[in-house]
Amino acid sequence: MPTYTLTAFDKSGEKLLDETFEAANDEEAKKIGEQKLREHNCCDKTHRCVTSSGQLILFHR
Template sequence: MDYALTVFDKSGELLLNESYTFDTDQEAIDHGRERLQEESYMKTTHRLVRSGELLLFYR
């Protein structure tokens, strides 16, 4: 399945925009959290989606 991880700053500027493929939602969620931690974006507005379904969100 295809997933998209995006991160925005308060002005709406796109900071991170990645797409990837995993077999399960949990694999994608785990990877998304790892990427957010690597980039220090855990407390920055972000979302992880699959086919329009929101899997992770922080505002």
């Protein structure tokens, strides 16, 4: 299964979330990433989710 990295930051630049997880495809990874953001109250923070090859699949600024 492909590996994805989800990262969220505070306005000060502090890293609030940095998790790596596996998903069957990009759509599933996007759903998992959004769920993890909700769990950590980071939906409104700057965040991104990328594939192991660096492809951006989820981003909010």
